[in-house]
Amino acid sequence: MVGGVSGTESIGITADVLVIGFGKGGKTLAATMAREGRKVVMLEQSDQMYGGTCINIGCVPTKALVHHADVRRPGDDPQSWYQDAIGAVTDLTTMMRGRNFQMLDTLDTVTVVTGRASFLDAKTVEVAAGDDRLTVNADTIVINTGSVPVIPDIRGMRTSAYLATSTDLLHTKELPRHLVVIGGGYLGLEFAAMYRQFGSEVSVLEASPKFLGREDDDVAEVVVDILRDQGITLIPDARVTEVSDGSADTVIRFEIDGRPRTLEADKILVATGRVPAIEGLGLDRAGIRVTERGAIEVDEYLRTSRPHIYAIGDVNGGPQFTYISLDDHRIVADGLLGDGTRSTADRRAVPHTMFITPPFSTVGLTETAARERGYNVRIAGKLVAQTAATPRVRIMGDTRGLIKLVIDADTDLILGAALVSIDSQEVINLIALAMRHDVPARELGNSIYTHPSTTEVLNEVLGTVAHVRSPSGAALMST
Numbered sequence: 001m002v003g004g005v006s007g008t009e010s011i012g013i014t015a016d017v018l019v020i021g022f023g024k025g026g027k028t029l030a031a032t033m034a035r036e037g038r039k040v041v042m043l044e045q046s047d048q049m050y051g052g053t054c055i056n057i058g059c060v061p062t063k064a065l066v067h068h069a070d071v072r073r074p075g076d077d078p079q080s081w082y083q084d085a086i087g088a089v090t091d092l093t094t095m096m097r098g099r100n101f102q103m104l105d106t107l108d109t110v111t112v113v114t115g116r117a118s119f120l121d122a123k124t125v126e127v128a129a130g131d132d133r134l135t136v137n138a139d140t141i142v143i144n145t146g147s148v149p150v151i152p153d154i155r156g157m158r159t160s161a162y163l164a165t166s167t168d169l170l171h172t173k174e175l176p177r178h179l180v181v182i183g184g185g186y187l188g189l190e191f192a193a194m195y196r197q198f199g200s201e202v203s204v205l206e207a208s209p210k211f212l213g214r215e216d217d218d219v220a221e222v223v224v225d226i227l228r229d230q231g232i233t234l235i236p237d238a239r240v241t242e243v244s245d246g247s248a249d250t251v252i253r254f255e256i257d258g259r260p261r262t263l264e265a266d267k268i269l270v271a272t273g274r275v276p277a278i279e280g281l282g283l284d285r286a287g288i289r290v291t292e293r294g295a296i297e298v299d300e301y302l303r304t305s306r307p308h309i310y311a312i313g314d315v316n317g318g319p320q321f322t323y324i325s326l327d328d329h330r331i332v333a334d335g336l337l338g339d340g341t342r343s344t345a346d347r348r349a350v351p352h353t354m355f356i357t358p359p360f361s362t363v364g365l366t367e368t369a370a371r372e373r374g375y376n377v378r379i380a381g382k383l384v385a386q387t388a389a390t391p392r393v394r395i396m397g398d399t400r401g402l403i404k405l406v407i408d409a410d411t412d413l414i415l416g417a418a419l420v421s422i423d424s425q426e427v428i429n430l431i432a433l434a435m436r437h438d439v440p441a442r443e444l445g446n447s448i449y450t451h452p453s454t455t456e457v458l459n460e461v462l463g464t465v466a467h468v469r470s471p472s473g474a475a476l477m478s479t
C-alpha cells in the first residue's frame with residue numbers, strides 16, 4: 001500500500017479532505033486543497049490508474065491512437081504500424097501516470113494511498129490492498145470513482161473470448177481483422193473510425209433506428225457519409241441476440257425488423273455506455289443516497305445526501321467528460337474555499353467533440369431543438385468543400401464536413417453549432433465562449449482571425465447568407 005502504510009493490522013489516519021479516486025476533478029481538488037495547507041489523502045485502487053481514466057484508458061490514449069492511425073501511409077504494414085502505435089501510446093500513458101502521481105506525491109500535505117475504498121460510516125473509509133487494511137477518517141470526503149463499462153446481458157456475450165472493452169483494446173497488440181463494435185455512441189464511433197484507419201474491417205451495430213439520432217438530419221448525414229466512405233459498415237436498428245464463439249472467430253447474431261442476420265468477427269468492442277462506479281463503496285453505511293440510475297445523488301453544489309460528502313465526475317451521473325469532472329472540482333473548491341455560490345446551474349454552452357477524422361464538434365441547441373423551443377431561427381452554414389476563403393482545409397488536404405450555426409434571428413445570439421471539420425475541436429471552444437458571453441453572431445463573423453486558420457470559416461459562414469444543399473439534397477441552410 002503506497003503512503004508508507006502496510007501490515008496486517010488495521011491502522012488509522014486522519015485527514016481534512018479525503019478524495020476517493022484519482023480522477024480529473026479529484027486530483028485537481030486534492031492539489032488545490034493541499035496548496036491551501038489542508039491535510040489531504042488521495043485514495044486510488046490501482047497503481048496503473050494514477051491520474052484516472054482520461055490519461056490512462058480514456059481520452060489521451062484514444063486520441064493518440066487516432067493520430068497514429070491517421071498518419072499511417074498506404075504502404076505501411078497495418079499490423080506493425082498498429083503494434084508500434086500501441087507501444088508509443090503505452091509509453092505516453094506511463095509517462096503521464098508518473099507525472100500525475102508526482103504532482104500529488106510531492107505536495108507536503110498530500111498522502112497518496114493505493115487500495116480499494118469502502119465506507120465504514122459517514123466519516124470513515126476503509127482501504128483494502130491485499131491483506132493490508134487502513135482506515136481514513138476525514139471531515140470532508142470527495143467521491144471521484146468514475147464509471148465502468150456496461151456489458152449487455154446478451155446470450156454468450158459476457159463469456160465470449162473475443163469480447164473487449166475499450167480498455168482491453170488499448171492493450172491488444174494484434175490488429176483485429178474484423179472488429180464488430182456494439183454501440184454507435186462517442187466511444188463506438190471513435191474506435192470504429194480509428195481501427196478502420198489502422199486497416200481493420202469494421203462494422204458497427206447500433207440499437208437506435210438512426211446513428212447520431214440527436215443531431216439534425218443534415219449534420220448526422222454528413223458524419224455518417226464520412227464514416228461509410230471510410231469503409232465502415234454502419235448498421236442501425238440492430239438488436240443483438242447472441243454471440244457464439246468458434247475456434248478462430250465469433251458469430252454475432254442480430255435482428256433487423258425481426259429478420260435474423262449474422263456477422264463474424266475476431267474482436268467485439270462493447271461500447272454500449274458506462275455506469276457510475278459505486279460497487280463495493282458501501283455507500284449505504286455512510287447514508288449516501290443513490291439515484292434510480294445508479295449514480296450518487298447530488299445537489300447543484302455536488303453535495304450528496306450527507307452534506308460533508310461530495311461526488312464529482314462520472315460517478316454523480318452528470319455528462320461523462322473530463323472537462324465536466326474538472327468543472328465539478330471548481331464547484332466543490334468554491335464550496336470549500338470560496339463563497340459557495342458556484343453550481344452546476346452556472347454551466348452554459350458546454351461543447352463536445354467526437355474525435356473521428358475530421359472531428360465532429362457540437363455546442364448548444366440543434367436546429368430542430370431550437371425550432372421546437374419556439375425560437376425564430378436563422379441558419380448560417382456551408383459544406384466545408386464549398387468554402388472559398390478557408391485555405392487551411394485545403395492546405396491540410398481535408399475538405400470534408402460542414403459548418404452549421406443556429407442563430408436566434410431576433411437577438412442575433414448563437415443558439416448552437418455543429419462543426420464537422422478539421423480543427424473543429426478548437427473552433428467549437430470559441431463559439432462556446434461567444435455563446436457564454438452573449439457575443440452576437442455578427443461580431444463573431446466580423447472578428448479578426450489569424451490566417452490561414454480554420455476559425456476564419458466563421459468570417460465566411462457568418463458573413464454571408466446563402467442557400468446550400470447537403471449531399472442528400474436536403475436544405476442545409478435557410479434564412
Ligand SMILES: Cc1cc2nc3c(=O)[nH]c(=O)nc-3n(C[C@H](O)[C@H](O)[C@H](O)COP(=O)(O)OP(=O)(O)OC[C@H]3O[C@@H](n4cnc5c(N)ncnc54)[C@H](O)[C@@H]3O)c2cc1C
Nearest residue numbers: 021023024045052053058117145146313314320321322325
Ligand atoms: C475510451 C474513452 C475515451 C474517452 N474520451 C474522452 C474524450 O476524448 N474527452 C472527454 O472529455 N472525455 C472522454 N472520455 C470520458 C472521460 O474519460 C471521463 O468522463 C472522465 O475520465 C471521468 O473522470 P472522473 O473524474 O469521473 O473519474 P476517473 O478519471 O474515471 O477516475 C476514477 C478513479 O477512481 C478509481 N476508483 C474507482 N473505484 C474506486 C474505489 N472503490 N477505491 C479507490 N479508487 C477507486 C479508479 O481506478 C479511477 O482511477 C472517454 C472515456 C473513455 C472510456
Ligand SMILES: NC(=O)c1ccc[n+]([C@@H]2O[C@H](COP(=O)([O-])OP(=O)(O)OC[C@H]3O[C@@H](n4cnc5c(N)ncnc54)[C@H](O)[C@@H]3O)[C@@H](O)[C@H]2O)c1
Nearest residue numbers: 183184185186187188205206207271272273274320353354
Ligand atoms: N470524445 C469524447 O468526449 C468521448 C469519447 C469516448 C467516450 N466518451 C464518453 O464516454 C461515455 C461512454 O461512451 P459510449 O459511447 O460507450 O456511451 P454512449 O452512451 O455515448 O453510447 C452508447 C450507444 O450504444 C447504443 N447501445 C446501447 N445498448 C446497445 C445494444 N445492446 N446494442 C447496440 N447498441 C446499443 C446506444 O443506443 C448508444 O448509441 C460517453 O457518455 C461519453 O461521454 C467521450
